Amino acid sequence: xxxxxxxxxxxxxxxxxxxxxxxxxxxxxxxxxxxxxxxxxxxxxxxxxxxxxxxxxxxxxxxxxxxxxxxxxxxxxxxxxxxxxxxxxxxxxxxxxxxxxxxxxxxxxxxxxxxxxxxxxxxxxxxxxxxxxxxxxxxxxxxxxxxxxxxxxxxxxxxxxxxxxxxxxxxxxxxxxxxxxxxxxxxxxxxxxxxxxxxxxxxxxxxxxxxxxxxxxxxxxxxxxxxxxxxxxxxxxxxxxxxxxxxxxxxxxxxxxxxxxxxxxxxxxxxxxxxxxxxxxxxxxxxxxxxx
Amino acid sequence: xxxxxxxxxxxxxxxxxxxxxxxxxxxxxxxxxxxxxxxxxxxxxxxxxxxxxxxxxxxxxxxxxxxxxxxxxxxxxxxxxxxxxxxxxxxxxxxxxxxxxxxxxxxxxxxxxxxxxxxxxxxxxxxxxxxxxxxxxxxxxxxxxxxxxxxxxxxxxxxxxxxxxxxxxxxxxxxxxxxxxxxxxxxxxxxxxxxxxxxxxxxxxxxxxxxxxxxxxxxxxxxxxxxxxxxxxxxxxxxxxxxxxxxxxxxxxxxxxxxxxxxx
Numbered sequence: 001x002x003x004x005x006x007x008x009x010x011x012x013x014x015x016x017x018x019x020x021x022x023x024x025x026x027x028x029x030x031x032x033x034x035x036x037x038x039x040x041x042x043x044x045x046x047x048x049x050x051x052x053x054x055x056x057x058x059x060x061x062x063x064x065x066x067x068x069x070x071x072x073x074x075x076x077x078x079x080x081x082x083x084x085x086x087x088x089x090x091x092x093x094x095x096x097x098x099x100x101x102x103x104x105x106x107x108x109x110x111x112x113x114x115x116x117x118x119x120x121x122x123x124x125x126x127x128x129x130x131x132x133x134x135x136x137x138x139x140x141x142x143x144x145x146x147x148x149x150x151x152x153x154x155x156x157x158x159x160x161x162x163x164x165x166x167x168x169x170x171x172x173x174x175x176x177x178x179x180x181x182x183x184x185x186x187x188x189x190x191x192x193x194x195x196x197x198x199x200x201x202x203x204x205x206x207x208x209x210x211x212x213x214x215x216x217x218x219x220x221x222x223x224x225x226x227x228x229x230x231x232x233x234x235x236x237x238x239x240x241x242x243x244x245x246x247x248x249x250x251x252x253x254x255x256x257x258x259x260x261x262x263x264x265x266x267x268x269x270x271x272x273x274x275x276x277x278x279x280x281x282x283x284x285x286x287x288x289x290x291x292x
Numbered sequence: 293x294x295x296x297x298x299x300x301x302x303x304x305x306x307x308x309x310x311x312x313x314x315x316x317x318x319x320x321x322x323x324x325x326x327x328x329x330x331x332x333x334x335x336x337x338x339x340x341x342x343x344x345x346x347x348x349x350x351x352x353x354x355x356x357x358x359x360x361x362x363x364x365x366x367x368x369x370x371x372x373x374x375x376x377x378x379x380x381x382x383x384x385x386x387x388x389x390x391x392x393x394x395x396x397x398x399x400x401x402x403x404x405x406x407x408x409x410x411x412x413x414x415x416x417x418x419x420x421x422x423x424x425x426x427x428x429x430x431x432x433x434x435x436x437x438x439x440x441x442x443x444x445x446x447x448x449x450x451x452x453x454x455x456x457x458x459x460x461x462x463x464x465x466x467x468x469x470x471x472x473x474x475x476x477x478x479x480x481x482x483x484x485x486x487x488x489x490x491x492x493x494x495x496x497x498x499x500x501x502x503x504x505x506x507x508x509x510x511x512x513x514x515x516x517x518x519x520x521x522x523x524x525x526x527x528x529x530x531x532x533x534x535x536x537x538x539x540x541x542x543x544x545x546x547x548x549x550x551x552x553x554x555x556x
Contacts, residue, residue: 039390156410160400163390166381170351171404171456172373218436220391 010243018137019129023235023253025144026189026196027205031231032151033189034210035224036182039162044094045079045183046206048101050190050199052078054108054124057194061119062111068139068191075187078104127198127250140192147188150181158182159220197250204254205231208261215264215271230260298376302365304329304460304491305350310359312345319345321514322359327493329364329459332486334502334522335495337512338535343495346512347462350493351379363460371460375404378453380463383445388438394448395433398423401456423455427481443474450481460491467498479505499526500543 010016037046053071060070078100086096112121123131132140151158160168161178169175186206193202213226238253245252266273305327312320320342327333337343348354349361352368363371371377378401401423402416412420424430427447432440437448446466453461461482467475479501482492486507494505502509502522509525511517511534518525531539 039387153409156403159392160403163387163392163397164381164400166351166353166379166385167400167452168403169353170372170377170379171375171401173403214391218391218438219393220396223391 007240010240015130015132016239016243018132018134019249020236020239022129022132022137022140023196023239023249024232025140026193026202027209027231027235027253028228029144029147029189029192030202030205031209031227032148032224033185034206034208035213035220035227036151036158036162036210037186037206038210038214039159040182042182042186043203043207044097045082046186046190047203048082048097049075049078049183049187050193050202050206051101052104053187053190053194054105054199055111056108057124057199058108058111058115058119062115066139067136067194068143071191071194072187074104075190076184079183079187123198124194125198125200126248127194127196127201129196129249132195136195140195143188144192147185147192151185154178154181155224197253201250201254204257208254208257209234212257212261212264215261215268231257234260298364298459300329302329302362303327304331305333305361305363305493306365307346307349307361308359310346310349310356310361312342312349312354312356318514320349320356323512323516324359325510325516325519327491327508329491330486330489331507332482332492332494332505334506334509335493335512336497336499336502336509336525336534337495341513341534343512344464347379347464347493347495350462351377375456376459378456378458378461380446380449380453380461380466382464383442383469385464386437386445386449388445390438391436393434393436394429394440394444394451395420395424397437397448398451398455401452401454401458404456419455419457423451426454426484427451428477441471441474442469443471443477446470446474446478447481450478454485458490460493461485463492463494465495465497467496467501475501499531499540502526503543 011020037043053075056070056072056074057067060067082093082096082100085091085100086093089096109121112119120128157168157173157178160173161175161182165175168178189206190199190202193205197205209227209231210223212230213223216226217223234256235253238256239249241247241256242249242252264272269275303326305325307323307325310320310323311318323342323346335343335346345354349356350363350368352372361368364376366374398420399412399416402412402419403410405416406412421430424433427450429444429447429451432444437445440448450461450463466478470478482494482505486492496502503526506522508520509522510519511525511530513534517533518530526542528542531542
């Protein structure tokens with residue numbers, strides 16, 4: 001098969017074109033946000049928000065409102081609940097996060113088990129990107145554009161928040177607002193990613209691209225650009241691999257991102273495993289060799 | 293509200309009978325401090341003596357249960373909004389793997405001068421250039437902060453305060469993990485800033501350098517144990533009360549004094 005036909009064949013199906021657009025939009029939004037999340041140390045928060053939206057999505061389908069509304073309400077609600085419990089107990093934050101998100105996830109499972117005919121649990125858990133309707137496509141594109149717009153507008157303040165919250169406070173920025181804003185954006189990007197890969201794997205899109213880019217550069221701006229480039233490549237190759245190899249789209253997109261991470265982990269200049277190995281060999285002759 | 297409207301007779305810091313409790317633990321007990329403008333003041337005490345809590349009160353991060361404080365005659369909030377306060381963090385509080393360069397960090401000192409997008413103007417760039425030059429880091433502008441020496445790391449954050457044009461600099465343990473040459477550079481820089489009328493509050497364990505660095509010193513142990521000139525504060529008796537048995541020797545007021553810091 002010639003390359004053009006290879007690339008164009010899947011696109012003759014409307015559902016595959018929509019799948020590609022939804023996956024790309026979700027992946028780009030999540031990858032941009034991932035750069036801030038991993039530097040804030042909020043990866044577990046991403047996991048929590050994505051699981052906690054389950055009851056929201058289930059209720060939205062039952063009531064018949066757009067899934068994104070239910071998901072956002074429960075995502076933001078989970079964040080608020082975690083913050084409230086954290087500030088009124090002496091528990092560590094990962095403990096509070098663990099209690100809250102599993103409880104909300106269980107609420108979602110309970111709701112779905114009582115109304116099995118209306119909601120397909122597997123689609124929510126693992127995504128249903130091949131079944132995306134035009135209406136859902138527009139929801140994803142609109143919310144994605146909104147999320148990206150806010151992130152880009154506030155990007156320098158958010159970077160300062162992640163780097164030095166005290167300085168941000170001392171020069172008069174509202175750090176509480178900025179923290180809440182970043183959590184809201186996290187909830188939005190979970191909503192955007194739901195359809196593409198489902199709530200179990202959406203957290204991968206919120207962590208892996210930023211983590212991969214972090215291994216490759218020591219400049220924040222370059223990190224964001226790299227994260228987007230990596231995730232775009234992974235999303236497109238994932239969707240095509242899913243078509244030709246007949247595997248779940250969510251799984252193949254996340255696998256493509258994990259492959260990119262592995263490549264960076266092994267071969268990144270200066271910090272990769274190979275580079276570390278070479279440095280150690282070079283220094284083995286010198287007396288200080290092992291101290292590095 | 294900006295720096296030009298500052299009343300020159302107002303002290304930089306006035307803390308009046310400030311008390312802070314964390315649950316049953318008393319961090320500050322009726323602490324009163326006055327630091328005049330254009331002075332370098334050393335804040336001395338063991339770990340847990342309330343130095344960090346006092347800093348946090350000055351920065352508006354902790355609210356005192358009793359007492360009041362004013363910076364340049366204003367509330368802490370108003371002083372922060374007026375860009376009057378700069379903070380130089382302890383090295384251990386900074387994420388040195390964060391992907392930012394020296395120039396990026398210094399530019400963060402200018403954010404309060406910029407519009408909502410934080411797009412630097414020509415004046416912002418000039419302020420960053422000037423601050424880098426004063427701390428001697430012009431050539432390292434693009435260096436990631438994780439690749440700096442201990443002294444260069446400190447100077448980067450001091451440069452951020454200079455670029456901010458803050459009138460009060462709060463330095464938390466600025467000499468920890470810093471070699472002697474960098475320490476001398478920082479001391480000289482702080483003296484220059486004082487010469488421009490800026491006020492500096494330094495929390496430190498490094499008693500040896502104190503007489504050369506500071507105009508005044510405050511010995512803190514939940515309460516104020518002593519305050520005044522370094523010579524008056526750093527007596528054997530005072531140090532024994534603040535540091536307990538095995539307290540460090542009284543530093544000589546000469547540059548050749550042996551540096552001894554508790555726990556160093």
